[in-house]
Each structure stands twice: as C-alpha cells, then as structure tokens.
Amino acid sequence: MLHIWVRATLDWDDEDAFRAHVKTSFRPKVAVWNATFTMPYHLFRHEVREIARLNLSRVENAVCCSWEEIPDGGLVLPVDDDDWFAPDVAAVMEAHYDARAIGYRWTSSFLEVPINLGHRADLFRRRLFPWMPSKWFCATNNYAVVKRDGADLLARSHMGASHYFTGEAAGQVKKIDQRLSLMNRTLASQTTMGHRRPNVTRSQLVSKLERYQRLYREADLRGLDWSRPYVAMMAELTSRVHVREIAEGR
Numbered sequence: 001m002l003h004i005w006v007r008a009t010l011d012w013d014d015e016d017a018f019r020a021h022v023k024t025s026f027r028p029k030v031a032v033w034n035a036t037f038t039m040p041y042h043l044f045r046h047e048v049r050e051i052a053r054l055n056l057s058r059v060e061n062a063v064c065c066s067w068e069e070i071p072d073g074g075l076v077l078p079v080d081d082d083d084w085f086a087p088d089v090a091a092v093m094e095a096h097y098d099a100r101a102i103g104y105r106w107t108s109s110f111l112e113v114p115i116n117l118g119h120r121a122d123l124f125r126r127r128l129f130p131w132m133p134s135k136w137f138c139a140t141n142n143y144a145v146v147k148r149d150g151a152d153l154l155a156r157s158h159m160g161a162s163h164y165f166t167g168e169a170a171g172q173v174k175k176i177d178q179r180l181s182l183m184n185r186t187l188a189s190q191t192t193m194g195h196r197r198p199n200v201t202r203s204q205l206v207s208k209l210e211r212y213q214r215l216y217r218e219a220d221l222r223g224l225d226w227s228r229p230y231v232a233m234m235a236e237l238t239s240r241v242h243v244r245e246i247a248e249g250r
Contacts (some may be wrong), residue, residue, distance in 0.1 A: 002062035002077055002090045002144075005155055006206050009081040012046035017136045028051040029193045029200050036202045039244045044188050049081045050234045052184070061090040067155075070147050078155035079141040082184050089180045093144065098174045101146070103154070103165055106176040109224060112185035112232070113192070113211045128164070137162040141181045143173075169240075182227050187212045187238065206243055213238045 011017040019042075022030060033041040056064055062077070062085075070076055075093065077085065086092075093104060138161040145151045145161070156162040164174045185191060185210055194200045216235035221227055
C-alpha cells in the first residue's frame, strides 16, 4: 500500500478562508487576476484541486492520508494539490522494491508554459537531449520516501530531497526509468504568477491564458496516455476563464 501525502493546501472553495490564509505578498496578484478574469482565482484553484483529487482517487493500491496516519516504514508519495500520478505507480514501485532504499525516484514529466526565456531554453534542451539531468534530481512529484525520522522534511521540499538524495544519501535511492507522474504547472501556480516578481500585470495574464489554452489542447502526451482525461478537464476549465472587459474611462 502506497501513502499519498498532499502537501499543505488552502480551502480554495471557501473565499473567506482563502483570503484569511493567503500570503500577504501574494494578495496583490490575486487582485490582478480577479480584475482580469471572470472566474475568481480561488475558484479556479478549487477546480484544479478537484481534478487532482480525481486523479489521486484512481491510483491503484494507494491511499491519501495525513502525515500522522502514515506508519513508520511506509512508502510516501509527496505531491502538490494540482499534480497527478499514473494509476499503476504502486505496481511499478512494488516491482522495483528494495529493502535497502530510503527513497525512489523516476523520470520527471512536466505540463507547463515557459515562464521566461531561461525556462524556455531549458524546455527546449529537455526535448533535444532528454537524457541530460534536470536542474533538480527530485521535482515536485517524481519521487517517494520511506517514512522515518526526518523524512517529513524531504517530503515537504523537493529541493531538500534533491540535495539529500544526491549527497549524504547517494546510493540509497532506487532509480526507476519510467514516467509515473506529471507536474501540472497551471495558469494559477505561484511560479506562473511570478512569485519572484513584485506583481503581475493584466496583459501578462491574458497572454498566459491564451498560451495555457493552447497547451492543454495540443499537449504532447506520448508515454503519458493515462493523463489524457485530466488534460482534457484542464482544457475545459481554462476554456471557461474569460477576460473581463475594461470599463470605459479606465
């Protein structure tokens, strides 16, 4: 039995709860989103989470649970509330079981629009040279950890897991040459919204929306056929995001 652990998430469908817990630095970006699109930010994120929940519910021989519910020695799949796993990930993990391993890592897969020129160049490099290593050994949801002391830190941070698995724990991580997950970086993700920039503009969001609508319509899903129903749901969701008209005199 695999244990799927969803990292911290907000109560997206409750606007008051969302506003009470969203980071102060992120609130201006939410305001720009809501002034730009007819679908409020929190409701878009809610629908994205529901698509992910449907995906996780279809993972065979796995259960979603809190960290406290996972027994010591249990195998944990960490994931954000918008990303997906292949339905047979548990069977593949069982086939590659190694009692000496403290973690597992497989080929990462991404569904995303480039956020800048550097990111675009990296995506191009991945397509041309797929065998070259990624920036991070562990991405958002392409690894699993065995629950033990300190494993919660590895589950919370893919960057921390990357440093540990390639440093102190090198040789204790079982590598699986398959694509068992898909990171769905959406229009509403903090990275897309420019978490390192002071704000995002209306024109940037409108441009990103058009590119995301095209992405979900035309995504190359070779080797990821299991993800097609969820990509179709994301295409339908983004088709319902409409740009508000600018009021006269503004």
